[in-house]
Amino acid sequence: MLLHAALPSSPPERAVSETSAPIGVFDSGLGGLSVLRAVRTALPHEPLVYVADSLYAPYGERDDDFIVDRTMAIGEWLVARGAKALVVACNTATAQSIALVRERLAIPLIGVEPGVKPAALVSKTRVVGVLATAVTLRSLRFQALLDRYAADCRFICQPGHGLVQAVERCDTNSPELIALLASHLQPMLDAGADTLVLGCTHYPFLDEAIRSIAGDRLRIVDTSIAIARQLERQLNAHGLRSASASAIVPRFYSTADGESQRQLAASLLGIEARVEHVVIPSQRTRPLASA
Numbered sequence: 001m002l003l004h005a006a007l008p009s010s011p012p013e014r015a016v017s018e019t020s021a022p023i024g025v026f027d028s029g030l031g032g033l034s035v036l037r038a039v040r041t042a043l044p045h046e047p048l049v050y051v052a053d054s055l056y057a058p059y060g061e062r063d064d065d066f067i068v069d070r071t072m073a074i075g076e077w078l079v080a081r082g083a084k085a086l087v088v089a090c091n092t093a094t095a096q097s098i099a100l101v102r103e104r105l106a107i108p109l110i111g112v113e114p115g116v117k118p119a120a121l122v123s124k125t126r127v128v129g130v131l132a133t134a135v136t137l138r139s140l141r142f143q144a145l146l147d148r149y150a151a152d153c154r155f156i157c158q159p160g161h162g163l164v165q166a167v168e169r170c171d172t173n174s175p176e177l178i179a180l181l182a183s184h185l186q187p188m189l190d191a192g193a194d195t196l197v198l199g200c201t202h203y204p205f206l207d208e209a210i211r212s213i214a215g216d217r218l219r220i221v222d223t224s225i226a227i228a229r230q231l232e233r234q235l236n237a238h239g240l241r242s243a244s245a246s247a248i249v250p251r252f253y254s255t256a257d258g259e260s261q262r263q264l265a266a267s268l269l270g271i272e273a274r275v276e277h278v279v280i281p282s283q284r285t286r287p288l289a290s291a
């Protein structure tokens with residue numbers, strides 16, 4: 001995970017309005033809910049605003065410029081609504097756009113990236129599988145991670161074609177999904193992998209499906225708990241912790257109809273909440289002026 005805001009030496013004094021402001025959490029779609037789940041567990045008193053850009057998911061099949069455009073637009077939208085910190089809960093958006101978002105948004109910022117380092121630390125067979133989007137796997141940032149942390153491990157990197165689309169329609173265990181997932185995992189298992197990095201925040205919702213295929217042969221590396229801890233450290237360092245003593249239900253927004261989001265939040269997170277539709281314009285999605 002990445003930290004991009006300079007830390008002050010001691011937490012500044014903050015007005016209550018600042019500490020009670022929400023934390024923005026954003027993903028191309030529903031995957032960031034796996035990060036939101038970890039954040040809620042670690043920081044139950046923090047108000048959270050979640051934006052799913054489901055109308056434009058999957059980002060993993062978009063060009064780089066489109067991903068940067070959407071990430072900036074949603075980051076700016078959240079800042080305009082008073083977000084005190086931003087979690088880019090999407091490996092693909094982080095890989096493509098975190099440097100620019102860091103330059104333009106003046107709030108603590110946390111991105112996510114595949115857990116190459118923890119996987120290299122725990123693998124016994126020294127063979128590790130990585131499931132992530134094609135965009136993440138071909139990014140310079142991911143290549144730099146491998147260069148830095150792969151050590152003597154062999155990393156088998158598999159684009160998870162079709163998996164984001166399945167989660168977006170709340171399919172986490174159909175026979176078709178299991179067959180697709182098995183086709184992604186089998187080459188890793190055949191090569192002797194004992195560790196699997198989930199390099200896309202949609203994939204933690206497939207953990208039971210992964211277990212049904214691989215049993216206990218693959219140790220799953222999911223960084224969402226570590227992301228929540230980093231967020232906590234950032235809030236503490238900036239004096240931004242909420243003073244509320246009661247748990248707060250997150251506010252959910254979607255650029256699509258939000259029905260899958262409502263269902264997944266209810267079934268996998270136990271959160272019954274309305275999902276508000278939102279239109280967030282950006283350069284690449286603005287309707288062209290008629291000639």
Ligand code: DGL
Binds near residue numbers: 058059089092
């Ligand atoms: N959850 C996003 C990620 O972590 C999925 C990207 C996509 O929409 O393809 O990469």
